Amino acid sequence: MNEAGSFTFLDCAPADGASANKPYRIENNTNWNAVNYTGVxxxxxxxxxxxxxxxxxxxxxxxxxxxxxxxxxxxxxxxxxxxxxxxxxxxxxxxxxxxxxxxxxxxxxxxxxxxxxxxxxxxxxxxxxxxxxxxxxxxxxxxxxMTVTGVNVQALNGLSIYPNPSDGIFNVSITNLDQDINYVIVNAKGQAVLEAKLLETQEVDLSAEPKGVYFIKFINDDVLRIEKVVIK
Missing domain, CATH: 2.60.40 (Immunoglobulin-like)
Incomplete structure (x- = not known):
């Protein structure tokens, strides 16, 4: 890694009678299969x-x-x-x-x-x-x-956002745009700061917003794709 940092695996706090060597197991509330916790x-x-x-x-x-x-x-x-x-x-x-x-x-x-x-x-x-x-x-x-599962995102295959990070001015371009797609930009608190219709080429101005991480949600009837942009 280029910079010093740290990460944390959740504590292996076993239930009564469980081995402390067994990996931490979270409650699986998804529709995914149960994980087989092997030793490797x-x-x-x-x-x-x-x-x-x-x-x-x-x-x-x-x-x-x-x-x-x-x-x-x-x-x-x-x-x-x-x-x-x-x-x-x-x-x-x-x-x-x-x-x-x-x-x-x-x-x-x-x-x-x-x-x-x-x-x-x-x-x-x-x-x-x-x-x-x-x-x-x-x-x-x-x-x-992040791309929502079960959604056809072919219209977004040619999507490009640059420069990223930037000082708040981002260029958004897409090739072969053949459907109406809107986007909403939210800050790290989930608050919308800008909404507009997606064009083949456009400039997005977030220079009035504070520095930090923002998310662009591209939407038609569903959320098609989420991209992260950073104002430095």
Missing amino acids: SHAVIFNEFASADLLTGDIIGAFTADGQCAGIAEVVTGSTGLKAFADDFTTLSADGFVEGETLSYKLYRPATGDEFILSVTYDVQAPNADGLFAVNGLSVVTDLT
């Missing part, structure tokens, strides 16, 4: 910058290529740690990651019931930055994009 894992840290997109209480899941949830964590203040677990070779079914398998992520937001696909950027200074599962691996996520 890959640690993934969503650092404070990446976690700025998230709300305390959100649930992040790590998913195998065949859609099995093999790791789950509840978002806490600051950085959030998740353990993705390896497949249990003693069972007949595939219930975890194998060496070299791609790590994929989803997020469930209990506050709204929404589920998002997470596209992540890894810290190249961390031991494992290729997005693949490794026994005793360690990866650090420095940024992410």
Whole structure:
């Protein structure tokens, strides 16, 4: 990592009679399968910058290529740690990651019931930055994009926001815009600061707003995509 920092895995405080060596298990209130907590894992840290997109209480899941949830964590203040677990070779079914398998992520937001696909950027200074599962691996996520599951987002494939971070002036452009899409920009407290219709090319002026992190929600009938921008 380029800068000093810290992260916290939730305390392994077992229930009465449980082994202190067993990993912390959160209550799974999603529609995802129950995680098989095997003895081998890959640690993934969503650092404070990446976690700025998230709300305390959100649930992040790590998913195998065949859609099995093999790791789950509840978002806490600051950085959030998740353990993705390896497949249990003693069972007949595939219930975890194998060496070299791609790590994929989803997020469930209990506050709204929404589920998002997470596209992540890894810290190249961390031991494992290729997005693949490794026994005793360690990866650090420095940024992410949230896309609502079950929504066709082809119209947003050519979306670009630059410069980011900026002094408050952002250029937003998109190719092949073929439907009406609006956007709303909210601050870290969830307060809307700007709403407008998406054009193929436009300048977004947030220079009057305080420095910090903001989120652009692109919307038609549903929230199609959420992008983070930073005023420095």
